[in-house]
Amino acid sequence: MSAPKLPIINELGYYDIRMESIGGMGANLAGQILAEACILRMGYNGVNFASYGSEKKGTPVKSFVRLCATDQEVTDNSPVEQPHLLAVFAEQLIGNVPITQGFGKGSVIAVNTVLTPEEVMDELKLPGCRIYCVDALKISMEEKVPLNTAMLGAVSKISGFIDPEAIKGVIKDKIGKRYPHLVDGNMKAFDRGYNDGHEADFSDSDKYPEVPFHRVQPDLGYENEPMGGIITNPGNTIVKNHAASRVGYIPFWHEDICIHCGDCDLTCPDHCMVFEKSTDDKGKEMVFMLGIDYNYCKGCLRCVDICPVDALTAEVESTVDVKKERADLRRVL
């Protein structure tokens, strides 16, 4: 089978795709499906692999697909550093993970977001490129399937050459064997990911210059690591921001309903609730809830389940101004 010519290739002859995601969103499976569609159904040569970090749900992950012409072998299995197509599964990664590293002028990007392509361009300071924005989270909630199939629709659309029917065929095969009742929802999510987004072409824009690629080097290596592998920089969760662990939902505190019972504080595994000692109207000393420190919240929503008066509700994160609503835990320490 001879595949159509790739729209752009690097000096080694590869078309490189990188998916930036959070463990649990299905980017790894999306990479497998995409590679299978391109290789087995469209006739390219290619490879798929992933980088999981600490391999757990909630941590940043990357999935890679590398394609080349039928008559070329894939001899490079290194991570995709300069993608021709970048897919961002989780908006929360923006600002927390260098997701656009190596993204050059002329590349294309698909983002799961409620923002417009213009807003994404400004938020990420992208060089001239084509941008496709789709609210994959909303689609996945409405179709009751993981958001990876909606994102595959977006990837197919912005690529301009990956056959949507090839991807749908693989999804049907893969999901249909084990979960036939989910095929319909995934097909709808894929089509909506393909059709319901907003695309804009900024290929000629020079608003933001291309950042020359440089490989980030780890702070410690074999040349400068202390003897015995001693860790000289003690970690402290107080300086961490766990926003990237959340998968689209966030607890929202309704101060007017809260009875300050403390149940959420006892339940939260990450001590995100901020309480402060004060006196009530009658002068009695007690602790009052001040809010949630979203820097440490991983979005498990256990606090929402436990609250006896519904003073905590689960909201879509992109609808909440997290910076404004955040209560700073350090204030009471």
Ligand code: SF4
């Ligand atoms: S569990 Fe609900 S009512 Fe109790 S302190 Fe938390 S938010 Fe307030």
Ligand code: SF4
């Ligand atoms: S969602 Fe989970 S981590 Fe976040 S505040 Fe609630 S219980 Fe804590």
